[in-house]
Amino acid sequence: NAGVTQTPKFRVLKTGQSMTLLCAQDMNHEYMYWYRQDPGMGLRLIHYSVGEGTTAKGEVPDGYNVSRLKKQNFLLGLESAAPSQTSVYFCASSYRELQTQYFGPGTRLLVL
Amino acid sequence: AQSVTQLGSHVSVSEGALVLLRCNYSSSVPPYLFWYVQYPNQGLQLLLKYTSAATLVKGINGFEAEFKKSETSFHLTKPSAHMSDAAEYFCAVMAPSGGYNKLIFGAGTRLAVHP
Numbered sequence: 001n002a003g004v005t006q007t008p009k010f011r012v013l014k015t016g017q018s019m020t021l022l023c024a025q026d027m028n029h030e031y032m033y034w035y036r037q038d039p040g041m042g043l044r045l046i047h048y049s050v051g052e053g054t055t056a057k058g059e060v061p062d063g064y065n066v067s068r069l070k071k072q073n074f075l076l077g078l079e080s081a082a083p084s085q086t087s088v089y090f091c092a093s094s095y096r097e098l099q100t101q102y103f104g105p106g107t108r109l110l111v112l
Numbered sequence: 113a114q115s116v117t118q119l120g121s122h123v124s125v126s127e128g129a130l131v132l133l134r135c136n137y138s139s140s141v142p143p144y145l146f147w148y149v150q151y152p153n154q155g156l157q158l159l160l161k162y163t164s165a166a167t168l169v170k171g172i173n174g175f176e177a178e179f180k181k182s183e184t185s186f187h188l189t190k191p192s193a194h195m196s197d198a199a200e201y202f203c204a205v206m207a208p209s210g211g212y213n214k215l216i217f218g219a220g221t222r223l224a225v226h227p
Contacts (some may be wrong), residue, residue: 004155033215040121042202042217043156050212058214090155097213098144098163098206103155 002026004104006091012110013081021076021107023091031094032074034066036087049074081111114139114207118218125225131190133221135203144206145186147177151199162186198225
């Protein structure tokens with residue numbers, strides 16, 4: 001099993017550009033999550049999904065959109081990138097709500 | 113609101129010395145508590161978790177943590193540090209928020225191990 005994979009690994013954007021980060025899991029997990037990691041702030045939840053076709057806002061959702069059209073995929077979109085969105089983005093998944101979350105390797109995003 | 117505080121953003125120990133990484137939490141309900149480790153340029157890997165069973169939880173790589181309800185603490189320890197333990201460690205609490213249980217992370221503690 002590959003576990004949780006993320007595409008791309010690294011990306012540079014100019015302010016105002018858009019992009020989509022892809023997360024895929026092969027563990028048949030119901031729950032999926034997007035976090036951002038910034039120095040000294042730990043990980044903060046952006047959006048999450050409790051099943052195919054569902055999405056919900058986390059702690060810092062502004063400027064991001066998500067979609068969960070297939071159970072195994074969770075997409076994070078930036079419609080108009082801003083320098084404040086420079087960060088490392090992690091996707092995670094879990095089988096159920098209270099169970100261990102498994103993390104992907106991360107996507108490093110730089111917005112100029 | 114639920115929160116996690118990790119005391120010390122950087123900890124440095126000698127190889128073979130005791131590792132102690134501190135974590136205090138606030139939660140209005142009995143918590144699920146986790147320690148994750150992040151090696152450079154990698155994702156987070158679960159070290160151990162507490163889910164209201166034994167208060168002393170053993171994890172991978174020789175780490176363990178003790179849940180102390182009276183102190184609202186979940187400190188991570190390892191008797192003898194190894195060079196390969198150098199990484200960033202995150203404590204997290206799973207707590208209800210907005211109708212769901214969410215994982216709330218501390219700011220992290222970077223562990224350095226020197227010869």
